Amino acid sequence: MRLKVCGMKYQDNIEQVAALQPDYLGFIFYEKSARNFDTESIPELPKSIKKTGVFVDADIDIVIKLVNKHNLQAVQLHGKESPEYCDDLKNRHAELVSASHNLEIIKVFSIKDEFDFSILKPYENTCNYFLFDTKGKHPGGNGYTFNWNVLNNYPSTKPFFLSGGLGLNEVEKINQFVNSKASKYCYALDVNSKFEIEPGLKDIEDLKTFKKNLSSILDNNKEIVMNYNVDEKGYYGEFGGAFIPEMLYPNVEELRQNYLKVMAEPEFKKEFDQLLKDYVGRPSPLYFAKRLSEKYNTKIYLKREDLNHTGAHKINNTIGQILMAKRLGKTRIIAETGAGQHGVATATVCALMGLECIVYMGEIDIARQAPNVARMKMLGATVVPALSGSRTLKDATNEAIRDWINNPVNTHYIIGSAIGPHPYPDMVTRFQAVISEEIKWQLKEQEGRKNPDYVVACIGGGSNAAGTYYHYLHEPDVGIIAVEAAGLGIDSGESAATSVLGKEGIIHGCKTLLMQTKDGQITEPYSISAGLDYPGVGPMHAHLSKTGRAEFMSITDSDAMEAGLELSKLEGIIPAIETSHALAIFGQREFKEDDVVVVSLSGRGDKDLENYIDYFKI
Numbered sequence: 001m002r003l004k005v006c007g008m009k010y011q012d013n014i015e016q017v018a019a020l021q022p023d024y025l026g027f028i029f030y031e032k033s034a035r036n037f038d039t040e041s042i043p044e045l046p047k048s049i050k051k052t053g054v055f056v057d058a059d060i061d062i063v064i065k066l067v068n069k070h071n072l073q074a075v076q077l078h079g080k081e082s083p084e085y086c087d088d089l090k091n092r093h094a095e096l097v098s099a100s101h102n103l104e105i106i107k108v109f110s111i112k113d114e115f116d117f118s119i120l121k122p123y124e125n126t127c128n129y130f131l132f133d134t135k136g137k138h139p140g141g142n143g144y145t146f147n148w149n150v151l152n153n154y155p156s157t158k159p160f161f162l163s164g165g166l167g168l169n170e171v172e173k174i175n176q177f178v179n180s181k182a183s184k185y186c187y188a189l190d191v192n193s194k195f196e197i198e199p200g201l202k203d204i205e206d207l208k209t210f211k212k213n214l215s216s217i218l219d220n221n222k223e224i225v226m227n228y229n230v231d232e233k234g235y236y237g238e239f240g241g242a243f244i245p246e247m248l249y250p251n252v253e254e255l256r257q258n259y260l261k262v263m264a265e266p267e268f269k270k271e272f273d274q275l276l277k278d279y280v281g282r283p284s285p286l287y288f289a290k291r292l293s294e295k296y297n298t299k300i301y302l303k304r305e306d307l308n309h310t311g312a313h314k315i316n317n318t319i320g321q322i323l324m325a326k327r328l329g330k331t332r333i334i335a336e337t338g339a340g341q342h343g344v345a346t347a348t349v350c351a352l353m354g355l356e357c358i359v360y361m362g363e364i365d366i367a368r369q370a371p372n373v374a375r376m377k378m379l380g381a382t383v384v385p386a387l388s389g390s391r392t393l394k395d396a397t398n399e400a401i402r403d404w405i406n407n408p409v410n411t412h413y414i415i416g417s418a419i420g421p422h423p424y425p426d427m428v429t430r431f432q433a434v435i436s437e438e439i440k441w442q443l444k445e446q447e448g449r450k451n452p453d454y455v456v457a458c459i460g461g462g463s464n465a466a467g468t469y470y471h472y473l474h475e476p477d478v479g480i481i482a483v484e485a486a487g488l489g490i491d492s493g494e495s496a497a498t499s500v501l502g503k504e505g506i507i508h509g510c511k512t513l514l515m516q517t518k519d520g521q522i523t524e525p526y527s528i529s530a531g532l533d534y535p536g537v538g539p540m541h542a543h544l545s546k547t548g549r550a551e552f553m554s555i556t557d558s559d560a561m562e563a564g565l566e567l568s569k570l571e572g573i574i575p576a577i578e579t580s581h582a583l584a585i586f587g588q589r590e591f592k593e594d595d596v597v598v599v600s601l602s603g604r605g606d607k608d609l610e611n612y613i614d615y616f617k618i
């Protein structure tokens, strides 16, 4: 667990406390506080200590000024700052000087004997941590603890700071707390007034004793470090799992018990890598987009998944799954497809391996996506129309599930995105992880460093995004940007912006964020791009959204189309309309001149030409 010492004021004392190596040092910028930091500068501190500015309803301009002046790495908001305030602050990061671009936002809430946790919800995506303090006369520094049992009902997975009256007398109580469920997401202890000789002057000996007495807890950072990967039960935080009809259990269970074992076999890995190289054409280039970078005054790299065989990232996953199916002795492959992209990728690998392939597709989609239907047929697949319901993707999925239940022994179901019951989201993510694996060494070659400042990807179900983020999930210096389709606008009723409009629900076998009506009926999504037209997101992304690890943006049809045209004209690359959504963020959000931003160019635009032509009347 981390330690934060707050309310620092005096230069010598700051240096003495810093020598104890806390993780955070807090400086209060609030004139009414007895600990107000009004000194000109903070002495040089070890890099491992995060300088934290504490503010109470301060003007954002002033916050930014002070963050820049003192090079603060975190801000703690102790007043009535709204979610919009936090969001505004987050969105102004481009104004921050160098080291502080990943400014951590800690929002404080005061608790006494009870607390309405629903207040936290709108803050989930706008701040990095919560801090729970004791409700008292002053904003902080009141010197007594609140009833920590309240935290038994903590509904979030966002890590929090525990604050309020922590002192030497609380060591025993802290030990008990750490062993209780309520501390599951407790990330740091925040101490202040109980260690003071006078306001702002800390007692070094007492702090030393505190650190020593709690050393087993404070030295153990591992447990509380956020995990963005799936856990052993198949969950990403509260999302994921396997919600399946009993009749599917044997199939899913067989896969769950075998997928990691099979993927770890050297022979499997060798065959997978070989096919990615010789058949798919990997590694896909990491291309520095010079003209696009000039236009937006930042360094933009494109990860060229569009150059893969079949024109998108989807083939990485279908190659992996067909090899998995073969290892498990399956002879028949089924899949569902909406726009036909996943159907084509599946039919392709079935042809490659000589396996029977049945693709379920809504009757309406079959009519809309004739070229892809023709491709699948030419590749030897049987395309079966789904005639029920709205005759689109979700109905095709229902048909595929029905088929699997009826053919549990010889059939493998290839799911095309990072969705479905566990282990699918994790398995698909691991197959797509080759994307970020390559980015690491390619960026090292070109920029001299493995980590970009941002990775960006569009999200339908979230497979290209999961692959692009995978090796960066636990690298805090890499910002993650997820781009959803806003369709005709978030409030238009015609969109697919799940992170904004979605609520927890179950779709296709997993618990995730899902667009639904009040009584839980799935809302029909809309986007101009068929690949983003999905009412949910994969459980990994639901978790990334909820914890605030990823920044979610939504892009309208028209902004996406313009961005697609722009890339064509500036770089000679016609992107898939899905990908155009990811590219459109440059018109919406600022980056710094020396930021390195890697965008997953998930697919090429050949399939969308007619759409582009209609739209622009070319």
Ligand SMILES: *Cc1c(COP(=O)(O)O)cnc(C)c1O
Binding pocket: 312, 313, 314, 341, 416, 417, 418, 458, 459, 460, 461, 462, 463, 464, 465, 531, 532, 576, 578, 579, 602, 603, 604
């Ligand atoms: C299918 C598709 C997507 C969306 O799927 P994800 O699983 O979210 O990656 C994005 N881009 C292209 C080109 C696609 O074909």
